[in-house]
């Protein structure tokens with residue numbers, strides 16, 4: 001299994017952010033991590049990317065525990081954080097080349113991979129422009145291209161479409177779904193925008209630190225006797241509120 005989370009709990013001073021969360025992601029699956037502000041999504045991402053130390057529970061990346069990860073296991077992970085981490089003064093190409101060198105890609109391999117990802121995200125014409133000159137949608141595409149450079153098997157994205165217009169949002173949603181279908185990429189996509197999930201995507205509902213559902217979006221809608229994912233989510237989480 002690409003990513004397994006077992007009995008994960010996390011507490012900040014005075015606040016439980018995650019309470020006994022367990023799930024496993026199947027290969028090639030698009031998983032929407034659905035939760036309102038404060039549900040615990042970013043905390044979960046922080047633990048999976050080792051920005052936060054695991055207090056209780058376990059995370060396995062392709063069978064390797066994150067408590068003692070190998071370099072090979074860590075290379076299986078790509079991440080797009082909520083806040084952009086691009087260098088605005090560097091060009092698109094320079095941002096990607098820097099990341100490729102951090103990932104230890106040989107220069108010839110790095111050039112080839114950068115070309116492929118620029119083409120995939122329709123950025124080739126922008127490769128020489130400083131990131132500062134790109135619009136928000138194109139900047140997000142650069143971050144995705146960068147996250148895919150080392151060909152990870154698992155991609156984590158924390159609310160990647162926040163603040164983007166409709167066209168940019170659907171470009172990203174469609175391209176990441178294609179990566180799952182065509183390349184077998186496993187995706188965990190945190191969002192509170194319900195239309196970003198397709199019927200066959202897995203919907204993981206996180207509410208007040210607890211995982212309330214983990215099933216196909218269509219199944220969740222049926223089970224909650226709702227017309228769409230948003231009302232299914234509301235039915236599920238309202239029933240759970242204190």
Ligand SMILES: Nc1ncnc2c1ncn2[C@@H]1O[C@H](COP(=O)(O)OP(=O)(O)OP(=O)(O)O)[C@@H](O)[C@H]1O
Pocket residue numbers: 012013015016017035036037038039040041042043044
């Ligand atoms: N450093 C911190 N110290 C104390 N409490 C925190 C800290 N970081 C997060 N929290 C709290 O933990 C809970 C979960 O936060 P988290 O950021 O993981 O949620 P989220 O689902 O990512 O929300 P958002 O969409 O707003 O980023 C929230 O109640 C938040 O206020």
